Amino acid sequence: MPFAPPPLYRAGFETMTHKTFDPKAATPFLCSRGHTGWLGLAYAGHGPDWVELELPWREDLIGDDGQRVLASGPILSLMDMASGLAIWHRMDEFRAIATLDLRVDYVRPAREGANVFGRSQCYRVTRSAAFVRGLAHDGDTEDPVAHIQAVFMKIGGETRELPGG
Amino acid sequence: MADALTPYARALGIALDRWEGDVPIYHVDFTDAVEGRPDHYHGGATGGLLETAGYGVLRAELGRIGRAAELKPINITVQYLSAGRSRTSYARGRITKLGRRSANITVEAWQDDPARPIATAVMNVLMATPEKG
Numbered sequence: 464m465p466f467a468p469p470p471l472y473r474a475g476f477e478t479m480t481h482k483t484f485d486p487k488a489a490t491p492f493l494c495s496r497g498h499t500g501w502l503g504l505a506y507a508g509h510g511p512d513w514v515e516l517e518l519p520w521r522e523d524l525i526g527d528d529g530q531r532v533l534a535s536g537p538i539l540s541l542m543d544m545a546s547g548l549a550i551w552h553r554m555d556e557f558r559a560i561a562t563l564d565l566r567v568d569y570v571r572p573a574r575e576g577a578n579v580f581g582r583s584q585c586y587r588v589t590r591s592a593a594f595v596r597g598l599a600h601d602g603d604t605e606d607p608v609a610h611i612q613a614v615f616m617k618i619g620g621e622t623r624e625l626p627g628g
Numbered sequence: 629m630a631d632a633l634t635p636y637a638r639a640l641g642i643a644l645d646r647w648e649g650d651v652p653i654y655h656v657d658f659t660d661a662v663e664g665r666p667d668h669y670h671g672g673a674t675g676g677l678l679e680t681a682g683y684g685v686l687r688a689e690l691g692r693i694g695r696a697a698e699l700k701p702i703n704i705t706v707q708y709l710s711a712g713r714s715r716t717s718y719a720r721g722r723i724t725k726l727g728r729r730s731a732n733i734t735v736e737a738w739q740d741d742p743a744r745p746i747a748t749a750v751m752n753v754l755m756a757t758p759e760k761g
Contacts, residue, residue: 497663498670501640523639527699534636535701536679540672562671562708569701 484551486514499544502537513584513597514548516541520576532572533579538599539567541581542611550593550615553585558617560593565613573608577601583611591617632687637680640673644684650692651720652684658714669712669746674737677719678749679704682733685721686753697755702730706749715739717746730754 490506493499494516502524507515518541526534543562551557573579582604583597593615598607633642637654640662645655656662656677664670683699690697719737731753736745 497660498673499664501661502672522635524636526634526636530698534634534676535704536636536640536672536676539675539679539704539706540670543670543672543675559665561711562706564705564707565671565675566703566705568703572700 484555484557486548486552489551489557490514490516490548493548494544498540502540504541504544507580508582509548509552512549512553512586513582514545514552515580515582516545516548518579518581520578530572531575533577535567535569538569538573538579538581538609539565541579542567542583542597542599542609543613545581545583545597546585546595546611546613546615549583549585549595549597550588553593554588559619560615561618563592563614563616566611568610569608570610571606571608573599573601579608583613593617633680634683637676640676642677642680645718648720650688651722652681652688653718653720654681654684655716655718657716663714667714669717671706671708674708674712674717674747675704675706675749677717678706678735678737678747679751681719681737682721682735682749682751683753685723685735686726686731686733686755689723689726690755696758698758700754700756702752702754704749704751706747708747710744710746712737712746713739718742721751724750728755 486509494504503519505517507517524537581599585595587594595613597611599609600607642656645653662673721735725732733751735749737747738745
């Protein structure tokens with residue numbers, strides 16, 4: 464059945480006035496529903512040009528019944544979302560962007576039962592594109608589970624509004 | 629078997645749609661679990677469908693030739709070609725190279741027309757030999 468977003472959410476995405484972006488305040492809103500809400504992504508931290516999200520361990524996200532290892536798909540979603548937040552944070556503007564290209568290198572399996580953190584850095588924004596790189600880890604950034612690199616495109620010309628911001 | 633979906637794929641709502649010869653086609657309906665910005669697929673959900681189809685075609689081929697292997701992801705590169713809209717998406721993988729230790733797989737996802745993919749992916753998958761005993 465198609466999911467109808469609550470009016471507040473839809474309004475937030477369609478209004479075109481908001482000009483600043485706070486990753487800590489925006490994450491609970493952006494991850495309250497939809498795919499990221501389903502995954503339970505939560506804010507974990509941010510710096511000048513990066514944002515980190517947390518993906519809680521869940522039994523039904525394992526990639527193989529026999530191995531009890533987190534599937535690779537949720538890590539891809541985690542990094543895609545952390546990258547979007549890093550771009551909005553760097554631009555200090557909540558506007559429509561779309562993933563153009565995303566590469567994930569899975570360097571080792573995440574530990575069973577561990578929450579996985581996704582940290583993405585937006586290192587360059589041009590008029591039309593935003594470039595990010597990042598890593599996923601399960602507690603130690605020196606021993607990542609995955610590395611990513613991605614390019615996003617700005618779409619349309621609109622800036623969106625976040626509720627309460 | 630290729631229709632033995634991972635718990636993750638089942639939870640996301642991915643299902644085997646049909647077989648085209650030896651190639652399994654997967655679909656996912658548009659639900660809250662796959663939605664990104666309103667009425668569009670989240671890039672991560674599209675990526676999950678592509679990965680599932682990539683593993684599916686490899687498991688099918690390994691089963692067909694009677695070869696046992698544990699599949700482990702090495703990497704994936706996804707190209708997002710157009711927005712995934714609020715309807716069913718499909719995906720199909722193709723084994724570009726089946727090596728001794730790894731396989732290279734290309735995957736396409738589409739909605740209305742298989743000739744107009746919404747996303748493609750290239751995956752490298754490690755095929756580890758299962759431990760005896």
